[in-house]
Amino acid sequence: MHVISVKIPEELKEEIEVLMKEEGLEEGIALKKLLTMAISEWKKEKALKMLAVGKMSYLRAAEEAGMNVWEFAEFLKEKKIVWVKEGGLLRDLDACL
Numbered sequence: 001m002h003v004i005s006v007k008i009p010e011e012l013k014e015e016i017e018v019l020m021k022e023e024g025l026e027e028g029i030a031l032k033k034l035l036t037m038a039i040s041e042w043k044k045e046k047a048l049k050m051l052a053v054g055k056m057s058y059l060r061a062a063e064e065a066g067m068n069v070w071e072f073a074e075f076l077k078e079k080k081i082v083w084v085k086e087g088g089l090l091r092d093l094d095a096c097l
Contacts, residue, residue: 051083
């Protein structure tokens with residue numbers, strides 16, 4: 001296990017304390033939970049950007065986002081992103097089958 005030390009603003013510390021109280025978590029576990037959630041969201045956004053600029057296939061973007069193709073499709077829908085590259089999506093889906 002790796003230990004990280006970081007300085008944070010008082011407001012952020014207060015928000016973490018609210019989370020700890022509401023969810024009954026110790027500080028380390030609360031921080032681990034928040035970091036895990038943040039990294040998950042970062043991966044999704046990164047995959048979305050790579051897909052949008054054509055640097056990643058739909059299937060690869062779903063994998064990078066840590067989602068299956070259907071979850072990733074729902075994620076794109078929530079973000080109001082329409083992505084259909086001629087033949088690309090069908091090719092990716094065929095590769096799954």
